Amino acid sequence: MQPMRQHTGRVTPLDRANVDTDQIIPKQFLKRIERTGFGQYLFYNWRFDEQGNPDPDFELNQDAYKDGSILLAGSNFGCGSSREHAPWALLDYGFRVIIAPSFADIFYNNCFKNGILPVKLPEETVRTLFARIESGETVDLTVDLEACRIDDGNGFSVSFEVDPYRRHCLLEGLDDTAVTLQQEDRIAKYEANRPAYYRIHPEPVK
Amino acid sequence: MKPRTLFDKVWDQHVIHQEPDQPAILYIDLHLVHEVTSPQAFEGLRLNGRKVRRPELTVATMDHNVPTTDRSLPVTDPVSAKQMETLAENCREFGVPLYDLHNPQQGIVHVIGPELGLTLPGKTIVCGDSHTSTHGAFGALAFGIGTSEVEHVLATQCLQQSKPKTMEVHIKGKLGPGVTAKDVILAVIAKIGTDGATGTVIEYTGEAIRNMSMEERMTVCNMSIEAGARAGMVAPDETTFAYLEGRPYAPKGEAFEEAKKAWRQLRTDEGAAYDFRVELDAADIAPQVTWGTSPGMGVSVTDRVPHPESFPSATEQKSVKRALEYMGLEPGTPITDIHVDRVFIGSCTNSRIEDLRAAAQVVKNRRVSPNVKAMVVPGSQQVKRQAEAEGLDRIFRDAGFEWREAGCSMCLAMNADILEPGERCASTSNRNFEGRQGRGGRTHLVSPMMAAAAAIEGHFVDVRKWNLTD
Numbered sequence: 088m089q090p091m092r093q094h095t096g097r098v099t100p101l102d103r104a105n106v107d108t109d110q111i112i113p114k115q116f117l118k119r120i121e122r123t124g125f126g127q128y129l130f131y132n133w134r135f136d137e138q139g140n141p142d143p144d145f146e147l148n149q150d151a152y153k154d155g156s157i158l159l160a161g162s163n164f165g166c167g168s169s170r171e172h173a174p175w176a177l178l179d180y181g182f183r184v185i186i187a188p189s190f191a192d193i194f195y196n197n198c199f200k201n202g203i204l205p206v207k208l209p210e211e212t213v214r215t216l217f218a219r220i221e222s223g224e225t226v227d228l229t230v231d232l233e234a235c236r237i238d239d240g241n242g243f244s245v246s247f248e249v250d251p252y253r254r255h256c257l258l259e260g261l262d263d264t265a266v267t268l269q270q271e272d273r274i275a276k277y278e279a280n281r282p283a284y285y286r287i288h289p290e291p292v293k
Numbered sequence: 294m295k296p297r298t299l300f301d302k303v304w305d306q307h308v309i310h311q312e313p314d315q316p317a318i319l320y321i322d323l324h325l326v327h328e329v330t331s332p333q334a335f336e337g338l339r340l341n342g343r344k345v346r347r348p349e350l351t352v353a354t355m356d357h358n359v360p361t362t363d364r365s366l367p368v369t370d371p372v373s374a375k376q377m378e379t380l381a382e383n384c385r386e387f388g389v390p391l392y393d394l395h396n397p398q399q400g401i402v403h404v405i406g407p408e409l410g411l412t413l414p415g416k417t418i419v420c421g422d423s424h425t426s427t428h429g430a431f432g433a434l435a436f437g438i439g440t441s442e443v444e445h446v447l448a449t450q451c452l453q454q455s456k457p458k459t460m461e462v463h464i465k466g467k468l469g470p471g472v473t474a475k476d477v478i479l480a481v482i483a484k485i486g487t488d489g490a491t492g493t494v495i496e497y498t499g500e501a502i503r504n505m506s507m508e509e510r511m512t513v514c515n516m517s518i519e520a521g522a523r524a525g526m527v528a529p530d531e532t533t534f535a536y537l538e539g540r541p542y543a544p545k546g547e548a549f550e551e552a553k554k555a556w557r558q559l560r561t562d563e564g565a566a567y568d569f570r571v572e573l574d575a576a577d578i579a580p581q582v583t584w585g586t587s588p589g590m591g592v593s594v595t596d597r598v599p600h601p602e603s604f605p606s607a608t609e610q611k612s613v614k615r616a617l618e619y620m621g622l623e624p625g626t627p628i629t630d631i632h633v634d635r636v637f638i639g640s641c642t643n644s645r646i647e648d649l650r651a652a653a654q655v656v657k658n659r660r661v662s663p664n665v666k667a668m669v670v671p672g673s674q675q676v677k678r679q680a681e682a683e684g685l686d687r688i689f690r691d692a693g694f695e696w697r698e699a700g701c702s703m704c705l706a707m708n709a710d711i712l713e714p715g716e717r718c719a720s721t722s723n724r725n726f727e728g729r730q731g732r733g734g735r736t737h738l739v740s741p742m743m744a745a746a747a748a749i750e751g752h753f754v755d756v757r758k759w760n761l762t763d
């Protein structure tokens with residue numbers, strides 16, 4: 088996994104609540120068996136019309152935001168299906184940070200596993216940023232995971248909270264499977280003591 | 294010892310190790326796998342030279358992509374076929390048992406787990422699918438995970454998890470006739486919102502839940518995720534044990550007796566505290582119909598499509614407006630005036646035998662409205678056989694329903710079962726998101742009885758007004 092310490096980029100606004108993973112990456116693109124190449128299908132039904140032409144009204148298609156790498160969204164972002172194709176598509180498209188008042192659990196978790204930083208900020212702060220963008224400003228932010236701080240180099244500066252362990256893993260780009268495998272002794276011991284009635288295939292309990 | 298909740302007990306039993314300020318390492322008893330969220334996980338194992346630690350605790354099925362038409366024909370979509378073939382190859386290579394397209398037990402992952410007796414009280418169960426919460430109906434701790442975590446579980450049989458909070462959803466009293474488990478969970482979500490339970494594990498309690506069959510409890514737990522919860526649970530009881538006895542993978546004889554003894558302890562202790570609590574009176578719950586593009590946007594069938602201005606915040610008003618626009622609905626329209634073009638009875642929420650029986654009871658000796666195209670997709674091949682043995686397929690076919698092979702089908706429309714733009718569907722599935730059942734398709738979530746009645750009348754009706762005594 089790509090580690091992250093600090094990221095500077097342009098903010099792309101997506102002022103909608105409850106953006107679900109079916110919108111982030113519609114199901115017709117889930118048939119691929121690779122992790123890469125999903126960016127072209129990100130927000131497909133919003134980005135393109137039925138003929139496949141870009142919808143000029145959709146934020147990601149607008150010149151001011153199309154190179155954004157920080158997505159600013161409404162509450163409960165990433166709800167619905169557990170598909171990890173959603174963070175893969177966001178990452179592949181170029182987003183490294185997502186800012187929203189709240190996230191759905193599975194999506195939030197999936198982001199960290201893929202080197203995307205989801206940042207929860209208070210609703211008012213998110214509103215302030217949306218308002219600045221709506222008034223025609225382009226907003227560039229620096230997100231510092233080490234300091235847990237976001238600023239625009241121009242007076243706007245907020246701190247954010249993130250679970251210390253998740254932060255550590257993202258800073259180091261840690262492979263958590265390797266971390267768990269270090270507990271081999273404990274896992275083996277636990278397995279040896281599992282009750283027989285939980286043992287299944289290929290030897291169903293007699 | 295401090296009184297504990299059902300969730301606390303199952304959690305505590307599975308923590309292998311916990312460093313301070315780090316997530317717990319949780320042992321996983323059952324890992325269910327399907328074709329869509331697993332290829333990249335197996336690929337990850339190969340790249341890192343890792344094996345599947347416990348292939349015998351891992352069970353795979355094909356459901357999301359499978360055609361629901363004649364199984365003797367080849368799969369026409371080459372990309373779907375490739376994904377299924379990839380799963381078959383991965384299962385062969387890593388020694389994972391697979392219920393493939395032609396297996397007589399094939400079906401939706403959350404239908405076959407319980408059916409086979411793989412789902413047991415007190416287990417931890419994961420799957421790369423958010424509706425894994427279904428299995429919590431047995432008092433298991435069951436939740437959906439992403440593909441990176443699928444890989445992690447394959448390699449370690451463990452998962453790193455921070456301990457969620459708990460929420461009690463208490464449904465007191467008795468449900469009225471024509472009001473089902475689906476209506477209960479839709480009413481709960483309408484009340485607490487789609488993020489009302491984020492970060493929590495719900496335990497469903499109360500007389501209405503106790504009176505439910507296992508299949509009904511599964512319907513309730515299934516949609517916990519639609520309220521944002523990690524998982525939903527119901528404490529196991531005699532209903533649970535009676536359901537499990539004799540299932541292929543369930544323990545037998547003495548082992549079953551021993552298991553029951555342990556499972557009877559899986560209940561929330563007197564005086565144990567939940568972090569949050571919600572209570573609903575079963576008597577207040579009417580059949581539900583969603584009008585919007587999120588499962589929380591639902592009302593009683595006796596209500597009307599709401600006005601955006603009736604919502605408190607500007608953000609909500611905006612999303613309601615957008616939802617109504619997408620759904621092609623005018624505020625103030627009575628729900629029973631909404632006409633449908635399609636009806637879908639199926640999905641891991643409502644495709645089990647009792648769901649089909651309930652729908653068939655409504656359909657019997659009636660005809661599907663000429664303006665409606667209706668289909669029934671059983672959740673598993675076993676459900677299909679059972680329904681056919683009971684003659685339910687005849688009732689549906691005679692009424693004009695299509696009768697299909699098992700799979701996810703139009704729940705997410707990854708196969709050929711898909712809505713056309715603008716088509717309106719009464720669906721027994723769990724998500725009414727924009728485009729979920731096909732781009733531009735409009736989904737209304739309802740119970741199987743309500744879907745069946747809508748198929749007959751061509752619009753929503755209050756199924757309680759029908760005389761369904763036979």
Ligand code: SF4
Pocket residue numbers: 356357401402403422424640641642700701704705722723
């Ligand atoms: S039936 Fe629908 S919700 Fe259930 S597993 Fe299949 S796609 Fe997911």
